[in-house]
Each structure stands twice: as C-alpha cells, then as structure tokens.
Amino acid sequence: MISVIEARDAILDRIRPLGVERVDIASARGRVLAEDVHATRNQPPWDNSAMDGYAVRSVDTVPSSPDSPAELEIVEDLPAGYVAKRSVGPGQAIHIMTGAPVPEGADTIVRAERALKVDARRVRILQAVESGTDLRRAGEDIRDGDLIIPSGMLIRPAEVGLLASTNRSHVSVYRRPRVAVLSTGDEIVDVDEPLEDGKIVDSNGYALSALVADAGGIPQRLGIIPDTQEALEEALRDGLLADAVITSGGVSVGEYDYVKAALESVGTSMAFWKVSMTPGRPLAFGSIDDTIVFGLPGNPVASMVTFELFMRPALLKMQGYTHIYRPTIKARLLEDLTKSLGRKQFIRVTLQKRGDQYYASRTGAQGSGILRSMSIADGLAVSHEDQEFMPAGQEIEVMLLGGYSGLSDDRNY
Ligand code: AMP
Ligand code: MG
DSSP, rough: BBOHHHHHHHHHHOOOOOOOOEEEEEGGGOOOOOOOOEOSSBBBSSOOESSSSEEEEEGSSSOSBBTTTTTEEEEEEEEEOOOOOOOTTTEEEEEEEEOOOTTTTEEEEEGGGEEEEETEEEEEEESSOTTTTTEETTTTSSSOOOOEEEEEEEEHHHOOOHHHHHTTTTEEOOOOEEEEEEEEEETEEESSHHHHHHHEEEEEHHHHHHHHHHTOOOOEEEEEOOOOOOHHHHHHHHHHSSSSEESSOOOSSTTOOOOHHHHOOOOOOOOOOOOOSSSSOOEEEEETTEEEEEEESSSSHHHHHHIIIHHHHHHHHTTSSSOOOOOOOEEEESOOOOOTTEEEEEEEEEEEEETTTEEEEEOOOOOOOOHHHHHHHHEEOOOTOSSEEOOOOOOEEEEEESSSOOOOOOOOO
C-alpha cells in the first residue's frame, strides 16, 4: 500500500508541460500563458481626463471672493478620441470629455458638477480645484516595459483584456492534452444500446471525458472494450496516439481484469498500486514514449475521485499550470463519522455556511458505486488516515469540487 501523497508525487514527478502553440487572444481564455508578456508602451499613453468637465489651470479656479466664482472662457470642445488644437491659457477652459488627452497648459479637471455653463463661451467654476484633480496619469496602469502577465499564469477575462490593450492579437500558450478515454468490461454497454440482464451503462466513459474537458483537456472517447487481452491491446495502441490514456475498470485483481497484462504487453512501464484511500484503492500509472497512462478503478465514484486526486493535477501540470490543486476550506462536521483505520477517506459532503463557519454533512451512503453522491456533493472531506472516529463538531479539511451546481447562492455581497 502507498499513501495518496506518495502516489501523487510519483505521478507528478513524471509529468512535464506539453509543447506550446500560438492562439488568437479571443480563444485564449482558460489557457496557460507560455511566454512573459511585457508592455510595449505606457497605459494610459497620455494624461487624460477621468471626468466630463473642463480642463483648466488650477490657479484659475480660485474665486476672487466667496460670492464671485471664477469665470473662464471656453476656447474649445474636446470629445474623447481627439487632441485639443489649442492650449489652455490664463482665464481659459477647454470643455473635455472623459478619456480625452489633457490639453497643453491645463493641470487639472473641473468635473461638470462643479461648474456652471453660462453660455457657449463662458463657464463658472463653483469651487477651487487642486492641481492634478480627476486626471488619469500616463502610465498609471502600466509602464512601458513592465512585465504585465508572467509565463505560467492562467488567462482569464482580465488577462484577455490586458493582452488586447497591449496590441497582442496572438499569444503562446501550452497545448491542451488530448486524452483517450477507454471503458473496460464485458458488462458495460453504451447509453443507446439495449440493456440486457447483467449489463450496466457506461457512465464512466462519459463522466471521465467530462472531467477531462473540465480540466482543460480534449477528451477522445474510444468506447467500450471487452474483457479480453487482445481487444484491450488494440484499443490501447490507438489510445497511445494521445497525450494521455485513461482506462476505467479491470485494474483490481478479478479473474477478468486484463488491463494490467494488456498494458504491459503494449510496452508501457506501469506501476500497479494499492493506494491507502477510500474510495479508490487500485490504481495503475505509467507511460510509453510521451503518453501517460492511468488505469482507474471501475466503480463510478472511485474513478471520479481518483481522477480528481491524481489525473486532474497531472493534466493541469501538462498545461503549464503552476497551481494544480483544488482549493480547500475548513468545515465542522455536522454528524459523527466512523471510517476504517489506516486509510484516507474522501467523504462526499454538502456544505452550508452559517455566519463565517462552514458545516459539512455527508451526502448519504458512501458506497463507491453511488454516483449520485458525487452529483450532490460540494466537496470531498479529507479524513486523517490514523483516525477511526470523528465526532460531530470536529473541524475537517474539505476539498472543493469545481463547478457550481446552481442550487445555492451566497448573497453576501
Ligand atoms: P472493475 O474495476 O472492472 O472490477 O469494476 C468495478 C465496478 O465498477 C463494477 O461494478 C463495474 O460494473 C463498474 N464499472 C466498471 N466500468 C464501468 C463503467 N464504464 N461505467 C459504470 N460502471 C462501471
Ligand atoms: Mg471490469
């Protein structure tokens, strides 16, 4: 038996980021940047007005007496997108729109609410305004040459905007892994096939493909492979054209579990582990040439949980992610839990928030075939190996599963 952490470290040790490709920034969201992006100019490029109002000299805004506000001559109307033709001299103002470059001579902006337009040529300034008010300074967001997005960063909508603002139409990102997904077992049939006695529908092929896509990979479902060594070998050879292969089923020690023999015979150097965890336990991992191979257990929950713990971080690492683990939170148990000693148990839980505290309750029975428990779960509570009994009220770490079910909301903002 090996621990979850030993298994994961051994896997991640073998994983390297895949190659790099250039993509259009419009399709770069969710990808990981494979180059440092530096600014090629200041942003904003010039001082500009943060408000609709008047560009003036601050000394001209001081009233001559408390009841006689300064009155200035409007010498030009300046919309955004244009540069003033005139400069602002003593006693003058340029009517300016938000975003327009601050005209020569002006050192401040009087926002429209602080002014009263008398007519097309004259404006009264209702209060004195300090130099530099309501201006956006050249380079206050980004300075020319700044490292604005480091290599390894996930491209989110804000990064897409930053890339556009620095005139990058294309960027280098890590390639997304193509992942072949194989379901094994004579009892497994596809969703649209007749369900004869003794057969079960291939939920793993679909759930695992969805998990691959969710982790940024490109799933290729290779279908259902019967429990014979020849059929498995043939399917694996196809699978090895991808960056990774996932099989489900057939890695335990049942009489019909040929995955091990087939993997060895197509040449993968595999490790077959018993990981001290529930659900899960049997797990095969190895590689051939540049293809990584994972043999996951057949039980639907076990295959999803082992994917979460081992494959997801591996797929993220292949895509150049530097943060590859799910976030965790601390929650208090709402019920007593008993588990088998010596194994780390990943308990499917729902979470509730009361005040600042999260509370976790089990989704119900924890059988590794009960797929609906994964659908209900908000996260996996991670028990300690060396604990057999965890009383209600104990604090436990909960790994948050991604994807918002849309069933509850935190309206605290
Ligand atoms: P195995 O690991 O092959 O012994 O399978 C363990 C359990 O998982 C058995 O009850 C299988 O019927 C079930 N199982 C295996 N593969 C799948 C699959 N693709 N979809 C749903 N259940 C499966
Ligand atoms: Mg099987």
